[in-house]
Amino acid sequence: MIRIALTGGIAAGKSTVSKHLADCGYPRVDYDVLAREAVKPGSPILQHIQAEFGPSSLTQNGELNRPWLARNVFSDTNKLSVLNSLMHPAVYKQGKWLDDRYRKTGAKLIVHDIPLLYETIEIANQIGLVFDHIVTVEAPENIRIARMIRTRSMTLAQAQARIASQSSQAQRESISDVVIDSTQPVENMLHEIDTYIKRWLTA
Template structure:
């Protein structure tokens, strides 16, 4: 099994692309899903966030107030860095565990939706190929403002500018999906990528390597037992 990294900018349409992959039977492991899971009340990251940022970023019932935390960190690079230090190791641990289960189920490849793939760089060594979802900045801005009730233009711009520029991400990607056109246009691009990935034989090389490692380990264990 090989892993494809899916990224882009905020409000560029990664969720749309993810849904297209899912509609073709491809497993998508979403970093945002695990980002919510690791900050559930009582968990390790939840405790560290409360200690670092205080009660003001939590609801009265103890759940994390993601909007309050987002407003705090998007205007402060140091606080954003501290939050990433707390949450990213826990998120990646969960994602790799989920990927391991897919491997043993016999999947040819899976997609990992990683919004900060290039910013953090933590998962790059695990990926076979990368995909960036790109759109025009005006589209990105209008989508983001429509997503958050009452979000001002300046607030939306600050969130966009807090991430690596899309152009830089595109330069580092193996595939770019342009998502400023119609849904049908986006679907055609993604389906073309899926077709190419399904023709790859990279997963067989990885499985043979894995089988070889297991066989070697068993042989060494046998020698140790009988020596």
């Protein structure tokens, strides 16, 4: 079994690559999805968030108030650390659980889609998630900012704050053995990942 991690800065194109791999039939563990599941109404983590950040962190329906929390944590590194320390261990625990399940069903390749891999690699190692290959998908900041404004309806300031809260391209590349450039056409980008996967599966 080969375990790969896909990472990349926000709006670099990581989900486009990971969705393609999922469409090819490879089991995918999506850490953004796990992070959303971890804060479902009634979950212990949502209760911790409410205790740490106050009542404004929940909507009237008792759900996580994502825009409110984003405004608060992406402008304050201390608050972001508090959120990360609540979320990351729980998200990895679930990621490992899913990985075990896919492994037991005989998966040949498992894809972990982890936006913040550079920031959390120690948690991954501690929990026993060792990656055979790490792929980072990258594009220059100005292109990513334009994508975030267009597809996520962010303001320029919000896009810049989110990027500033993340590792740099150089840091992500330092833990990766493959860098995919998402300024090339999507078709070429997907052909590139397919070529790597084929090589790894037949090595």
